[in-house]
Amino acid sequence: MRIVLVRRKKPLKYGGLVVALLSLLSGIFVFTIFAWLIGVNPYPVVETIVTTFIFPGVVKDFIILTLLGYALLIAFKGALWNIGAEGQMHMAFLVSIYITLIVFFTTEKSLPLYISIGVILLSIVAAVAAGALWGGLAGVIKAYAGVDEVPVTLILNYIAYFIGDILVYGPFRGKYVYGYARTDLIPDPYKLSIPVQRQLSGNALIDTVTGYMAEFATYAVWLVALILVLIFTYWLLNKSNIGLRIKILGSNPDYLVSLGYDVRKTMVLTFMLSGAIAGLTAALYYHGSLYRIEYPLEYNTASYGYLAILVAWLSMLDVYLVPLSAYIVSAVILGSQRVSSLPSVREAFTRLQLGGAEMAFKLLMFGSILLAYSILRFIQDYELKVVS
């Protein structure tokens, strides 16, 4: 009799969901143990993390990360490891800023609706194009020069950051910024968020519910975009010829060749689609929440482009699981931020002379969750069996 590891005949039912949730739980568990080891009472740590999952502040990150998750999902399906969503977003920011702060700049508090909508739409379209071109550039380098896309997209991120830095120091620097290296704020008529006023009732449950409603109302336009992108991604991958080509590219590009498709063009196209959605996300983020960019540029996105890689992986490239995994990632980021600013954690760090290590502490939870995820991902595909 012996125990062997074999591949499952059928994937686990609801496996994706179970894996995502279990890795979350075990990651939090490992993190709490660590907190306990440095002398922090685990109770407030767990409480903070858990309550973050029902915390309205998650909504913003959730929408942005879902959108970016879809951008990367498309590239990953084609086995193109686009880690350049950051750069694609930044190029999109720059064109949006050019349109809203240079070409159509206004100090008016309000403009006729058709002008507002026209400028916003133009900015979005230009951002989508910029993202697609920056993504497509990575695709061209990969397809025609044969350079691996991982370093290429990463390098293109930095090129985008630095182009932005130059512009923010130079022509894009605002008139009303008191010497800071940043752009002006976006004119009010071009803002996409809907300001919502709400009164706190003092009841935690009611405030949470109204909080979510307020957030969703504020980012209503983003939500509409999210639904459209979801539908588009599903349609692309499951109905269209391009999606089929992307999937075959991810599995066996030689087959594409013998069918007479142009593999290089397919690569570039895949990157462009991925970059286009990243560009769209950037425009929405700029018009709806960021409002300006400032030096150094990489701080503007709070690493969304990289976090989206986690979102796409955590979803196991399943179109339906992207929002779930985006929600988990957003809650974990926010939760770990809140934990590292807990008084007991700060105190422990000071005691251990680790002041300033909060950042690392924040990442620790992320690491724990990813570790648990990779183990569970394996269990989803394989099982232990006793052979007699």
Added chain:
Amino acid sequence: MSSPLLSVANITKTFPGGVVALDEVSMDFHPGEFTVILGENGAGKSTLVKIMYGIYTPDKGSIILKGREVEIKSSLDAIKKGIVMVSQIPQLVDRLTVVENISLSLTRIGMFETMTRVRRFFKEVSEKIGIKVNPDAKVWSLTYTQKQLIEITRAILLDAMVLILDEALTYLPMEERRKFYVYLNEFKEKGRSVILITHKIPEALEIADKIYVLRRGKLVGALDKASANIDKIRDLMFGEAAKTITYERFTKPYETPIGDIVLNIRNLVVEGDYGEIAVNNVSLSVRAGEIIGIAGVVGNGQRELLEAIVGLRRVREGRVIIDNHDVTNKGVKLTRESGVGFIPDQPLRYAVSADNNIVENVAALFSRKNFVVNWKSMRELSEKLINEYGIYPPRPEMHVKLLSGGNIMKTVVSRELEYASKALVAYNPTRGLDEATSTFVRRKMKEKAVNSKLAVLFASEDLDEVLQLSDSLYVMNRGVLYGPFDPVSTPRSKIEELMVV
């Protein structure tokens, strides 16, 4: 009777998707015995030996080596226990020399031999088998036969007690195969055991001391040399379908009318993977409704020729004209769009996307022009192909990687034959298919050529196939095309001679 060297008992294996590959299979392999395992495509032959070689783990059952139950954890473990497998495709590093390749595998299991000793031993064996291979030649420059020789030499050097040949000799030319038999007989006389996997009955009858027949994962027969004959085995292997097997010609050459020239190849010169001249000044033409076969031992330029015709490989000199359009070096897209079906060598590598299902694989070819794929019609087409060609299991949503090698081949052949409207270019169209399915595929090719006025150009390492199917045949050897010959009146010996000289 001696006790078996190796036994498998009650082996059961089910694959993802619930396909039962093996169902309670038990076999004994005695020392000094040459055992052949026969079966049609997807019968479970390869699965069984992969279990013995530690590649798969059985769901149930045991492996008994020299009377003791053993657990084979990996191929490395199998080699250490004296079980060595040689597969159909040589697993050698192309950029290294012969001796380097052999030493590589020795050090991997912890044996250490000097290059000089390896070189000496290698020479000994190769002289015995009568094939000259320079031990310092780079592997890429060798022919398929030579590579297989190296594989077998390596297995012997690894001190194999049980030598498993998974279709390893099937594609060798008759002449070479005979030489191997002599050597293998000597090998088994030393109290060792040889297991050969094949779907070719004549090959089995040539050499087997004992024959096991598998059908749909079950052991349906165990015959010894005296009681085995081709009809009996065919019945066991195929049941009812055995009656359909034939190597007789379907029609006499040029009995059915042919039309205008569809494929016109003029003075083609094509380079191989390493810049060598693989196709040397080849000209031929194929008319609508005509079937042209190219016989030849693998590695003589057939693959490069066919790839150049469909646009997968650059043409250095000469012209490829399809349907009066010059398509030389204009890419696969153009040839495909002009209605050319193509069955490449190594279909698993070039002709399917394993992570996608059958419908998606079919749609990739047929919906090439549609921006939105019509999935309903693609599914219906897939179901039609599955039914017509008996692809098993009959599930259009099955991922191709879960199908057996033969069923993958059927998927490819059915798809390409269905797609071809002007011409079909095929390399080993029935490679890896069992006799009943091969006959069926050849019949389909013939039907399609006659009914749809298809120009068919195919190359095959199976001379019987070329003789059965072609209206005219050519022989390709070292990049040069000889012919055309009449398949009925030309003596077989003349063709065989041209293939190897």
